[in-house]
Amino acid sequence: MSTHEEPVPYAPEEPARLRWAQHAPEVYKAMIQLDAVAGQGLDPRLRELVKIRASQVNHCARCLDMHSKDALAAGESVERIIQLGAWQESRHFYTEKELAALELTDAITVLTDGFVPDEVYERAAKHFDEAELSRLIAAIAVINAWNRFGVSTRTPAGHYHPGQHK
Template sequence: MTNTPTSDSNAASEIPPRMAWVDLIPNVFKDLLRLDASARSGLDHTLLELVKIRASQINHCAFCLDIHSKDALASGESVERIIQLSAWEESRHFYTERELAALELTEAVTVLTDGFVPDEVYNRAAALFDEKELAHLIASIVVVNAWNRFGVSTRKTPGGYTPGQH
C-alpha cells in the first residue's frame, strides 16, 4: 500500500502511525537522545538545524521536518533560508561556506546509494571544520538519519511539536 497524498485537510489522519516505538523500546530512545546530544556538542546550532532539515527533506521525514523547522525558526533562523534548503545548490548566496560544506556533506552521507562520500565533498568540509568539529558534524548527520528512519518507518505524525519540548 502506498501513501498517496490527498487534497483533504484530514489526510494525515488517513495515514495513521504504525507504532509508538518510543514506548516499546524506551532505552533505545533514551540512548539515541544521549547520542544526539553528544554528537552536536561544540557545533553551531544554526548550522545543525540546517543539516537536520536537509537530511529530513531527503529522507521525506515530515515529523523531523516539523521539529527542526520549528526549532530553527524559534532560534531566529529566517523562513527564506529554510525554504531555500531544498534548492541550496541554486541558492548558495543564502548560506555561509561552512553551511554549504555541511549541506553537501549531509547529502553525501545521507544518500549513500549514490556511492561513497566523494573525496572532494569530504575535503571541502575538512578544510572548513577542524577534525573534532568534522567528527561531530558527521556524527550529527548519522544521528539525524537514524531519527528520520524511525520517523518514516513508524509514520510519526507531524504537526504537534512545540519548540522547547525536547
C-alpha cells in the first residue's frame, strides 16, 4: 500500500441559492439591528450556546459555522459545543440554568410539536428573572429567524471567520 495516496476529495460546494441580503438590503439592515437588541444583557456565553442549539435543531449549516466558531473564539470548550447535540444526555457539561435555557430553546424552536410546555417554561422561569427570560425568548426567536434565512437560501458553511459580523 502506497503511503502517497491521493486524498479522496470532498463533495463539491454548491453556491447559495440566493444572496438574499443583496436583494433585500433593508430587511438585512433591520435584521442586524434586531440581532443587536435581542438578547442584550444575556450572558454572551449562554447566548452562543442557545444559538448553536437552535441552529442544530433547524439544520442551519451557515449558522453552525458562525456560532461554533464565535463560541470557540470566545473561549467556549469544544466538549460543551459538541455535546449540545445530546444535551439531554450530557447534563453534567452544563449548569442547571443553561439546561433550562436549552430546554426552552428546543421548545420554542419546534413549535410544530405543540406549544411551549408549562414545565419547560416554569423551569426556565425558576432560573431567569422576568426581564432576563423575556430577553432569552427574544434571542431564541431571532436565531430562529437567521436559521430560516440560512436554510431557505442554502447559504454554505465554511467561510465564516470569528468576529466577522461583530
